[in-house]
Amino acid sequence: MSQDFKNNIDKAATYLARFKQNTLGHYINGEWTLGSEGETFDNGSPVNGESLGKVVKASVVDVDAACKAAAKAQKEWAAMSGAKRKTILHKLADKIEARAEEIALVESSDCGQPLRFMRQAAVRGAANFRFFADKAPEARNGLALQQEEHTNFTVKSPIGPVGVITPWNTPFMLSTWKIAPALASGCTVVHKPAEFSPLSAAILAECADEAGLPPGVWNMINGFGEVAGKELTQHPDIKAIAFVGETVTGSMIQKQAADTLKRAHFELGGKNPVIVFDDADFDRALDAVVFMIYSLNGQRCTSSSRLLIQTGIKDRFLAALKARVENLKVGHPLDPATEVGPLVHTTHYEKVLSYVDAAIEDGATVAVGGKRITDLGNGNYLTPTLFTNADNTMRIAREEIFGPVLTAIEFETEEDAVTIANDTNYGLAAYIWTSNTGRSMRMAHSVESGMVWVNSENNRNLPSPFGGVKMSGIGRDGGDWSFDFYMETKNVCIAFDTHRVPVLGRE
Template identity: 40%
Template sequence: MQQFENIIAGKRVGAASGKWIPSLDPFRNEDWCQIPDSDEADVDRAVQAAKAAFASAEWGGLTATARGALLRKFGDLVGVHAQRLAELEVRDNGKLMTEMLLQLRYIPQWFYYYAGLADKIEGGVLPIDKADHLVYTTWEPLGVVAAITAWNSPLLLLTWKLAPGLAAGNTFVVKPSEFASASTVAFAELFDEAGFPPGVVNVVCGTGPAVGEPLVRHRDVAKIAFTGSDNAGRLINRAAADDFKHTTLELGGKSPNIVFEDADLDAAAAGVASGIFAAGGQTCMAGSRLLLQRSVYEKFLDKICALATDIKLGDPMDPKTQMGPMANIAHYRKVLNCIADAEAEGARLALGGEAHHAAGEGLFVKPTIFRDVKNESQLAQREIFGPVLAVIPFDDESHALELANASNYGLGAGIWTTDIKRIFRLTKKLQAGTVWVNTYRALSFMAPFGGIKHSGLGRESGQEMMKAYLQPKTVWINNSDKTPENPFVMRLS
């Protein structure tokens, strides 16, 4: 069984306790590797390493241009090792190799993009209203950042944090999910090969209570960048408030995919299927609520059921497989319990609704569709994070908008229509951080991503994300030889 160690101050080390946690291959339903069962002692050691690196001449003394050069080199290395890193992710969380390899080949673009931005963040000289004063602003890194990632796309989610944060000059302590840590450790090992100083990027594996909580509360952590559930995000935000730490929280979703009668129904059906069944629905942006206009309700429902029926479940390494297993046993049970709860609540099952055993011993759940769902039901309001679609009928545009916005979440939304005026009306009024029109689940390093309401705080990706890892400083220089007339009065003139 393989062992993946922590990375602290550039060295591979086990947990101080000497304990290990097994990691499950969800397709084979068997343990395949071990990660350190770390605790607060390991966290403190990693934070101190990151703090020392931040203050060092080797990192803190680098120009922004030099940091950009390191990021470009790291991006090149990720491309070289994409196949191996993708295979590790598939073993750890059951995602499709076809998708993970595409992700790993695209991830370098984030590092190239922020490498280019590293020396483009400029302060400025202010045309101040005070005679004989020169006033200018600069942007400075925050310090040590805690990056806490989820198990569904560990390296993509980590990249969203590392690329802008490192370009800005910060250092990191990474806490990956205990259900999928192997790829993160292998990914972080490449920073040494790229020439980053020891301690700039550290990884501490372990559970949330033993590692995540002390990391969030550590006095020397300046910012927390987290991806996960809204419940965990709420706890992190409260803990961060005690020390006034900066936060970026990318949380859950219950995103509506809205299909109007004038849409290209075949394209919409493919988009809806992608939105909920791709990655087994284990994505924060999953289009888990299908809002469907009554005039095409039965016709479209037949289409989406036919598509879902033909989805091939199986070995995620097989390029013919279209949907893999649930990522871990706890989540597999949660999804099945949510389906049982929906049926107990009176939801009408149109397809699936049970475990799938034909693919072997893996943690598979059949693509599941509930019809005629009430938007106020638990099924329509609760993030299931699995291949479960709630189909909700609507009458007209205003009704669709009302249903779409009636949720605690606001991460994404999809619109399927050929009416350009409707597109502009709805994109303005939908309460979501991202709106996809006649497409779904598209991402870019150039485009901000994040949500409102319970879907989080802040954004990831895009130019403005750099400033989420920086803080402004204002400098006042008095060029006058005069002594203030009254030193006890604020300088307002």
């Protein structure tokens, strides 16, 4: 064990001690509470299966209390000037940055992501708050729309209390990505983090409290979808739901929210293609293909889990890819050398492993990996996996596996690539590698996805729209697109007193 690894273990143990020793409750109306019923669940470690502590399950009463607190705080928070909200949210970003090491170590321990990636979680989270904080003073701005005898102008106002339900794969960053624009726009929040990774959400709530958010503006409840999630999505005080997670869950939320006609924003599943043409920059494309599926344990919504490789380059590319996958370092998430860590939960671990049998049954080749790793202890470790000789009809090509698993599919022509890429229920992201500018433009227009990267891995740009089409989601995050979701737009029409008013019933 290296000295850096040992130091990380020791520091993480210090940060995790309070969660192991004290039951983690809810943060409602500015106070921590163990809830109305006190029923708990165990938060297991993906590293070794040991307990990271007890977490309170939210009851219907707890969710109702959080929603009512958000509703009560809404008027004051919405009436606060954008400049003042900006100041508070910058303070919140400062608090996050001050606890960056703690957040990274706790989150890696809680969800199994290698520390090399989680070290950026707090930095990116703080950047989200700073970006939207700076936009808060202009959030209400609208448009001036002129007519000959009237002027129309639009104004924006916060929609009201919102429910934010976030996933377990990169929980801290994705929470801030949703909550920051909600708060900047003047909405209050009830946040339900994923039950598999609740710890960093507690730190985020503490940062919000320390930054001076008024009671009720930020509320956090723990628990499961069957009770906490369902009640949150059905509650009449909640005016909108922002959800990141599985497509099946998104569909369920939409049904649950229908009776109250909530606005919904869904970032859901993906089966994203990375399309590599014969004329691609070989080394850069190889680096990007490996990074975009095996980083973050393959547990990333924008992972390129289908490799579409053109015939002329296929053999050479797959040989180089196979060598790279075999060389990936699997290990403890707090080891600085680790590139792939344990999967988040035993349930998900078994699901990912089940696709090895599915691949063999459907006729694909397990070129690399697909096996449990037992010599690292009782954790959710598996060898990074590469399937070859696959086609787009196979389960490994059609279903979201959400792990360090790549399926390679051969294509011959540009038209073939488009057909295969679009032959999916999903449409979140796509990646195109080619030196032909015209082809890159044609492909960017033809591939059915909410986002396309050409000759690049997933590059983050906060002002740009982020979201999917088809069963990958509804709506867009980023820049003003986020404010469009969290705010209502009102049109005001003012006459010049020169137009003819229609007359009825006059003598």
